[in-house]
Amino acid sequence: xxxxxxxxxxxxxxxxxxxxxxxxxxxxxxxxxxxxxxxxxxxxxxxxxxxxxxxxxxxxxxxxxxxxxxxxxxxxxxxxxxxxxxxxxxxxxxxxxxxxxxxxxxxxxxxxxxxxx
Amino acid sequence: xxxxxxxxxxxxxxxxxxxxxxxxxxxxxxxxxxxxxxxxxxxxxxxxxxxxxxxxxxxxxxxxxxxxxxxxxxxxxxxxxxxxxxxxxxxxxxxxxxxxxxxxxxxxxxx
Numbered sequence: 283x284x285x286x287x288x289x290x291x292x293x294x295x296x297x298x299x300x301x302x303x304x305x306x307x308x309x310x311x312x313x314x315x316x317x318x319x320x321x322x323x324x325x326x327x328x329x330x331x332x333x334x335x336x337x338x339x340x341x342x343x344x345x346x347x348x349x350x351x352x353x354x355x356x357x358x359x360x361x362x363x364x365x366x367x368x369x370x371x372x373x374x375x376x377x378x379x380x381x382x383x384x385x386x387x388x389x390x391x392x393x394x395x396x397x398x399x
Numbered sequence: 400x401x402x403x404x405x406x407x408x409x410x411x412x413x414x415x416x417x418x419x420x421x422x423x424x425x426x427x428x429x430x431x432x433x434x435x436x437x438x439x440x441x442x443x444x445x446x447x448x449x450x451x452x453x454x455x456x457x458x459x460x461x462x463x464x465x466x467x468x469x470x471x472x473x474x475x476x477x478x479x480x481x482x483x484x485x486x487x488x489x490x491x492x493x494x495x496x497x498x499x500x501x502x503x504x505x506x507x508x509x510x
Contacts (some may be wrong), residue, residue, distance in 0.1 A: 325403070325490055325501030326442075371442065385432045385494040386455070389442040 286372050288390035295397050296361055303357040303393050305346075313374040315339075315355040316387065317347055318370045329357075331384075334381035342359045353364070369394050382391045403502035405491050411508045420505045423472055424493030428500075433466055433476050434490040436504070442490075445471040447475065481509045 289304040307313065314333045318326040330339030335350035343361045355372060372390040404423040412418055425487045426429050432447040446456040459466070460486040463482070478485055486509050492501040 323503065325492070325503050327501070328499060384499045385430050385447060385492060386443075386444060387499075391441045 284317055284374060284376055286388055286390035288370075288372050288393050289337070291392070292394035292396060295395070296398050297397055298361045300349055300398075301357070301359040301366075301395070302371075304382070305355045305357065305397070307353050307372075307374050307391060309353075309375050309376050309388075310353055312350075313376040314384075315346070316373040316375070316384075317346055317355070317357050318363055318371040318373060318389075320371065320392070322368075326371060347351065347383045348371040362395075364397045364399055367395055367397045403491055403493050403500050405489075405502035405505050407433045407505060407510065409506045409508075411510065412481055415480045416509075417477065418481045418485075418507060418509075420476040420489050420507070421492030421501060422474045422476070424474070424491070425495070426472065426498055426508055427451050428493035428495040429471075430494040431468060431474050432492045434492065434501075435489040436490060437486075444461075445476070446500075459487070470491070478507075481507075485509050 285308045287306050316331045317329040319329045320326045325352045330341040332339040332348035335348055346355050346357045369392045371392045373387040375387050377386050407422045429450050432444040435444050436442045444465045445458045447454055448468045464478055466476045467502045488504045488506050490501050492499050
């Protein structure tokens, strides 16, 4: 079955440091890939997505590139802020239907990011 | 729009009691998903609906769990009887044409 593996956390960085959170996946076919962010006490929010190989998703300074050859979708940000402290989830969907493709997701275990001033 | 609304935010109950979690999706969204989040198993999809019809309930852990969506603006997830291992955060999410929006979740503690 499908699976998503994220780098072990937690990750602790100083403000303005470079961030990488690794994500690799196993899936049949050509899944869509997502990064979600969860702030304390809140539900998950979509951060960015990519639907085909070599696509780059980006939002709020975060980027991730869909690498089919390495089955990876690593999250990066050039300069993190204290407000980026949250839990980050990598996820995939191998559903072809547009309705379920964004909702029927397999999630990684999440990576806790803490950014200090 | 107020977003996906879940109630209650917190629920503490005793083993054996019935628990009902509620969800109001975003108006106009035609898909509704119930997820469960635990430290051990992470986020798991329990069941989802399309246009109020249950499509896939293969993630529902046991017969003690049931979900309904009587109309487009309301869904429930019921656990009867509840057990301590059901303790988790339960999220409802709704989707339309490619955007998935989560509620803030219900923190369930079964003692």
